[in-house]
Amino acid sequence: MGSSGRKDLEALEASVGHGFVNRGLLEHALTHVSGSTARTESYERLEFLGDRVLGVVVAHLLYETFPAESEGELSRRLADLVRKESCAEVAERWGVGPFMRLGDGEAQTGGRKKRAILGDMCEAIIGAVYLDGGAAAAEAVVREAFGARMQTQGRRLRDAKTSLQEWAQARRLPTPCYRMTSRSGPDHAPFFKVEVVVEGFVPAEGGGASKRVAEQSAAQAFLDREGIEREGT
Structure with missing residues (x-):
């Protein structure tokens, strides 16, 4: 060079x-x-x-x-x-x-x-x-x-479910549905897996130490996979 x-x-x-x-x-x-x-x-x-x-x-x-x-x-x-x-x-x-x-x-x-x-x-x-x-x-x-x-990044992370719901509503899709797919670990340190279902799309899965965290993770996984920008990004 x-x-x-x-x-x-x-x-x-x-x-x-x-x-x-x-x-x-x-x-x-x-x-x-x-x-x-x-x-x-x-x-x-x-x-x-x-x-x-x-x-x-x-x-x-x-x-x-x-x-x-x-x-x-x-x-x-x-x-x-x-x-x-x-x-x-x-x-x-x-x-x-x-x-x-x-x-x-x-x-x-x-x-x-x-x-x-x-x-x-x-x-x-x-x-x-x-x-x-x-x-x-x-x-x-x-x-x-x-x-x-x-x-x-904090507000953006907390807004994953809201962002996904608003995105679905803007396209006249039903409200995203969350369902737990598994729970593992001891009672004092559980780990939940949740998938989010949006009509017409492959479900996306997320995990976390609580159902709330797992739902946010699943929503974020869906947003990332589909290339959807969140409010505030």
Whole structure:
């Protein structure tokens, strides 16, 4: 890579918040399988690592930030924060698109704007930061990228059932129906699974430490699967 390429990557590093000692790791994280000669040369292995690092760091931050919340509430927040759509939004803020290494076919079909790829590359970059700078560097990047979302997600999470009901009513569909599909665990720590049924759609399932949490989780799963934007997002 020439000097102009290195300079461009410096801009991305500044956006991510980490200056790489081994810039090859960043280049690896930006390489889609369509732009590599072998799957092991793409971002997929770094994505695998970054997904786990992201989950651990966000879980730690949630534990610190919301000391009064239950395990079920923390789990809902975690699922919302680390889902692919959230990671894609972070990658967009970082300005990853122009730096992607894509095959010609993927580039011509809008690969630089595909949220699945953006989400994957966000996780891959986090994995690359972890390998390059260690756990503290990765935590700093995740805290900066995801910290603000923790403070603004609460109302959106609580509104999942309401948002789904309003969406169904706007389409003159019957009110969504929730039914428990299973209950497991001991009496002092039960875990419920609930599915939400919307006429004309495949049911969506969610789980949690109470029926209320499980219903919210199922509603959110339906909204995510169908690509329905909630109020406040």
